[in-house]
Structures are given as structure tokens and as C-alpha cells.
Amino acid sequence: MTDVTSSGAPARLYSQTPYDDRGNFHYQGDLYRPGENLATLAARIEPHLAGCFPNASFAIRTEKFAGGRKIIAEILNWPEDLTDRDSQESVQVAIRDQMERFGFTRTNPLQDFWSCSFYCEARIGQSYWAALAKRNGLQNPVDTVMSLAAFKKQVKAGDALTLVAAPSGHRARGTTRAIIKVRSGDLILEGKSYLSFPRASAFACDGRFVRISIGSEYDPDAHLLYEWRQQKTG
Incomplete structure (x- = not known):
């Protein structure tokens, strides 16, 4: 100790x-x-x-x-x-x-x-539980290729997020929602829902998948895993 x-x-x-x-x-x-x-x-x-x-x-x-x-x-x-x-x-x-x-x-x-x-x-803080889960071995790990700051600059209205994995009982698992607006602290999604940005230490993105740690003392490795589909331009 x-x-x-x-x-x-x-x-x-x-x-x-x-x-x-x-x-x-x-x-x-x-x-x-x-x-x-x-x-x-x-x-x-x-x-x-x-x-x-x-x-x-x-x-x-x-x-x-x-x-x-x-x-x-x-x-x-x-x-x-x-x-x-x-x-x-x-x-x-x-x-x-x-x-x-x-x-x-x-x-x-x-x-x-x-x-x-x-x-x-x-x-x-929630960041502690994310760090503990990382030491113990994560489920659905995602390489941190893109930082949270870089993601905020690149994500755009018109992109879509599919919730691939979430804690048991999460009703939105498997759903795809378009991003309506990008704000400094969150994303506004269709269906009158939003996704708050976590601390940088609780965020991982490899350019395709986004993993947000939401762990607690009851489940340190609890997380949301999204597939990020960027809107094609041109």
C-alpha cells in the first residue's frame, strides 16, 4: 500500500x-x-x-x-x-x-x-477507473492513434456513430445516430441525444473506432465503443 x-x-x-x-x-x-x-x-x-x-x-x-x-x-x-x-x-x-x-x-x-x-x-475520478482497467487489461481495446483534441477538430456534422459495445442493458447498443452538431463539450446526435466528451485519458480513437471509458468502482472497465463513419465529401 x-x-x-x-x-x-x-x-x-x-x-x-x-x-x-x-x-x-x-x-x-x-x-x-x-x-x-x-x-x-x-x-x-x-x-x-x-x-x-x-x-x-x-x-x-x-x-x-x-x-x-x-x-x-x-x-x-x-x-x-x-x-x-x-x-x-x-x-x-x-x-x-x-x-x-x-x-x-x-x-x-x-x-x-x-x-x-x-x-x-x-x-x-472516472479517469482513475479507466487507468485501473487499463492496468488489469481492457475489453475492446482501441489504439490511441488520434487524440481527443484531434478528434474534436476532425469530427463533423453529418458523420455518424454506431454504438458497438456498451454496459449490459444499454438501450442504444447497436443503433446508429447521425451527428447534428459539434460543440466544445459534446456532440449533439439525432433523436435529441448527446454525447459528452470525456477527459483525454478516458478517450481512445484509431480513426475508425472511438472508445470512451465510463468505469466506476462497480465496473472499472465499463466503456462505450463507437464505430465512427465520416461523411464522404466531394
């Missing part, structure tokens, strides 16, 4: 901090900076996580809402199998502990009180 501790970590991490006998909880991380804006905070957290977990990769994104602000660390790749719930929880706690070092939290559930510099979440 990957060592999820950091040699530079303080003596007590967020998950190790107890409530007192009155229900008070107070934690302030050793890397906390008062008044730090969200973009700067996220920019500091990203390389810190990379240093703590060098064999993993993350995507960091931020959110703002009426109740505060949030930083999400999405796990794109991790060296071990995280299909077991205990493994998932252990890794997520370790990542959150490192993120919490950049902030503070004061709370008392008995008084319905909560104050923190930011909320944080460690999330296992």
Missing part, C-alpha cells in the same frame, strides 16, 4: 484532532495563511499533493457558493486498486488531511456552529 503519510506533516493531522468534552473542535493547519484567495490556495495545494503522493496524479478544481468555498482534489491515477471501500476511505482521508493543513476549522455540532477557511473533498 502506498505510504499516505508525509514526512513533513505536523504532529497531529485533521483526522487525528479530537473534540473536547463540550463538543468543540479546533484545527489550524501548519500551512495556513490568513486571507489567502482561492486561486492561490489551490495553486499551493496542487504541488503539495504531488509531493506527498508522487505515484498518484490529481486534478484540482475550485468552487464558490453562498456558504463558502471549496477545493476538490480528483484522483486521476493511484498506484493501488481502490475498489475496496476501506481502501477508498483510507486514501481519501489521507489526501484531505494534507489539504486541511492549508486551512482552519472551528466547529461545535452541539451548537450547530461551523466555521472554516474552505471546504475540501478528495474524490475518485
Whole structure:
């Protein structure tokens, strides 16, 4: 199992901090900076996580809402199998502990009180399940001859996609739909349906077949396999 501790970590991490006998909880991380804006905070957290977990990769994104602000660390790749719930929880706690070092939290559930510099979440992304499936051996593998960026430039309205393979029970398997419109984030297909573009790591195209990974902890190798038929010109 990957060592999820950091040699530079303080003596007590967020998950190790107890409530007192009155229900008070107070934690302030050793890397906390008062008044730090969200973009700067996220920019500091990203390389810190990379240093703590060098064999993993993350995507960091931020959110703002009426109740505060949030930083999400999405796990794109991790060296071990995280299909077991205990493994998932252990890794997520370790990542959150490192993120919490950049902030503070004061709370008392008995008084319905909560104050923190930011909320944080460690999330296992779909890209992780795609990477795990690749390590374990893919069904219907497709060579990555064409990148997602190149596919977006080449696919056109009038082309067609036939869904060749999909998870069991998928009602559209075997159907062919023409592409009505190409947008930055998805394809609009006939029949009032659409196909969202995945992350680049979950996409493979050899010029004829398109494979999109949609795996989860229940089926890491779940995917959609399309045959791409380009409209003839001239």
C-alpha cells in the first residue's frame, strides 16, 4: 500500500484532532495563511499533493457558493486498486488531511456552529477507473492513434456513430445516430441525444473506432465503443 503519510506533516493531522468534552473542535493547519484567495490556495495545494503522493496524479478544481468555498482534489491515477471501500476511505482521508493543513476549522455540532477557511473533498475520478482497467487489461481495446483534441477538430456534422459495445442493458447498443452538431463539450446526435466528451485519458480513437471509458468502482472497465463513419465529401 502506498505510504499516505508525509514526512513533513505536523504532529497531529485533521483526522487525528479530537473534540473536547463540550463538543468543540479546533484545527489550524501548519500551512495556513490568513486571507489567502482561492486561486492561490489551490495553486499551493496542487504541488503539495504531488509531493506527498508522487505515484498518484490529481486534478484540482475550485468552487464558490453562498456558504463558502471549496477545493476538490480528483484522483486521476493511484498506484493501488481502490475498489475496496476501506481502501477508498483510507486514501481519501489521507489526501484531505494534507489539504486541511492549508486551512482552519472551528466547529461545535452541539451548537450547530461551523466555521472554516474552505471546504475540501478528495474524490475518485472516472479517469482513475479507466487507468485501473487499463492496468488489469481492457475489453475492446482501441489504439490511441488520434487524440481527443484531434478528434474534436476532425469530427463533423453529418458523420455518424454506431454504438458497438456498451454496459449490459444499454438501450442504444447497436443503433446508429447521425451527428447534428459539434460543440466544445459534446456532440449533439439525432433523436435529441448527446454525447459528452470525456477527459483525454478516458478517450481512445484509431480513426475508425472511438472508445470512451465510463468505469466506476462497480465496473472499472465499463466503456462505450463507437464505430465512427465520416461523411464522404466531394
